[in-house]
Amino acid sequence: MTLVLASNERLLRLHLTGTLISAVIYGLSTSVFLHCLALLVTNRKNSYSNRTRYFLISYVVTMFLLSSVAMIQAFVFITRAIVHGVDPSSLNILQLNEPITLPFVIWGADGFMLWRCIILYRTTESKLRRTVLNVILCLSALASFGEVCICCSKRKLKRCNLSFVTGCGIAYYVSPHISAFAGKSSPAILVTTIALSITAFVNCILTSLISGRLWSHQEGMRRVLGPQYGSPYMKIIVMCVESCVLIVVNSLAFVVLFALGDRTRFGGAIIPLLLLPHICVLSPILIVYHVARGRAVTTLRPSHIITPNIAGDDAGEGNKKSIQFIHPPADSESITHSSMPRHSSSDAGYVYTHSEA
Numbered sequence: 001m002t003l004v005l006a007s008n009e010r011l012l013r014l015h016l017t018g019t020l021i022s023a024v025i026y027g028l029s030t031s032v033f034l035h036c037l038a039l040l041v042t043n044r045k046n047s048y049s050n051r052t053r054y055f056l057i058s059y060v061v062t063m064f065l066l067s068s069v070a071m072i073q074a075f076v077f078i079t080r081a082i083v084h085g086v087d088p089s090s091l092n093i094l095q096l097n098e099p100i101t102l103p104f105v106i107w108g109a110d111g112f113m114l115w116r117c118i119i120l121y122r123t124t125e126s127k128l129r130r131t132v133l134n135v136i137l138c139l140s141a142l143a144s145f146g147e148v149c150i151c152c153s154k155r156k157l158k159r160c161n162l163s164f165v166t167g168c169g170i171a172y173y174v175s176p177h178i179s180a181f182a183g184k185s186s187p188a189i190l191v192t193t194i195a196l197s198i199t200a201f202v203n204c205i206l207t208s209l210i211s212g213r214l215w216s217h218q219e220g221m222r223r224v225l226g227p228q229y230g231s232p233y234m235k236i237i238v239m240c241v242e243s244c245v246l247i248v249v250n251s252l253a254f255v256v257l258f259a260l261g262d263r264t265r266f267g268g269a270i271i272p273l274l275l276l277p278h279i280c281v282l283s284p285i286l287i288v289y290h291v292a293r294g295r296a297v298t299t300l301r302p303s304h305i306i307t308p309n310i311a312g313d314d315a316g317e318g319n320k321k322s323i324q325f326i327h328p329p330a331d332s333e334s335i336t337h338s339s340m341p342r343h344s345s346s347d348a349g350y351v352y353t354h355s356e357a
Contacts, residue, residue, distance in 0.1 A: 013083050016265070018274035019074045025278040028073045032282065033064045036289035043292065054286055063108050063281045067099040070277035073100060099277045106199055109247060109280040113206040116240075120213045136205065165251075193258055196276070200251040207244035211237045239290055243283045250279045 040057050099105075121133050162333035214237050220223040 011267075014270050015074075015080055015081060015274075018271035020079050021271065022074055022274045022278055023070065025282065026067060028112065028203055029064065029067055029278055029282045029285065032285050032289050033060060036060055036285055036292060039289070039292040054200075059108070059112070060285050060288060063105065063285065066105050066108070067278050067281040070099040070101045074274060092324045099274065101277055102273075103195075104196070107279040110202055110206070112205065112284040113210070113243075117206050117209050117213075120210060132211070136209070193255060196251040196254050200248045200255075201342075203244045203247050207240050210240050212258075214240075237288050243287055246278075246279050246283045250276050269327060 037057065037060060041062070042054055121130070189335050218234065250272050254276070257267070257269035257272065261269060
């Protein structure tokens, strides 16, 4: 009886620690969400089209509501656990304080990464590359509890139908019964552990695809505008990596703590598990907020842009002359992207702009 009480007290402390840290992250998410929502609603001249802006407003509101439900659930559990204690052998997911919104926030975070990746690669002309990309994205979507059907044309995305498979989501909610069925002599078969391992792997793949595509665009722009070009692509890559690292580190922390623990439900691993819903919400909202605020837009000075200078009377001559590249006058005023023709890809969850030579 003493051992049971000591074990319950330890589990209660772990749950309380995870809930308090979750409350801090939830407060940060709330602040970012409110600022992001204000920018999307009031600033109609931001980098997003109206259609994308309405979609992003719905997206951030939905994700924030899912995070709020997870936070309320954690507080209710702690209140009940202080009075009744923690029962790790329970088969009720609510009595184990596993976030009931976890599959949905994972779908939302991974779906946002898939969407950005699809938008970036939709103009890929190589059939082989497009086929390989579609296979990778389909496998990533299936691994993230979903199924994606992608049909890309040469110039535009014909159809992208996201239809999530609920099998793994249902398995998450009945995972306590699966663990009980495995028996005490076997390691617990936990859908949550497998799901978070796959989530970390999928996020690494999608971030690598996005970063590689943006790096290719950056090198192309520097070949056109010169090596001094302060490309916004690197800032976007950094934002994508930051978004990925938040989820990957938290997911791996859960897997490691679960593997090193006694594999009860869940021991010390409950702390990163309670943090994950709020991390999955904070990660994509941060990117939307940075782009809506205009962080991804850079400013160029004429001395940083290399432009061709061709004499007008040379155009009519029969002989061909080499093109000379010179710097514009040093006393000219600064030129920003906002005053130049722009090419943007705001539909991908970010914006990049450059001048036309």
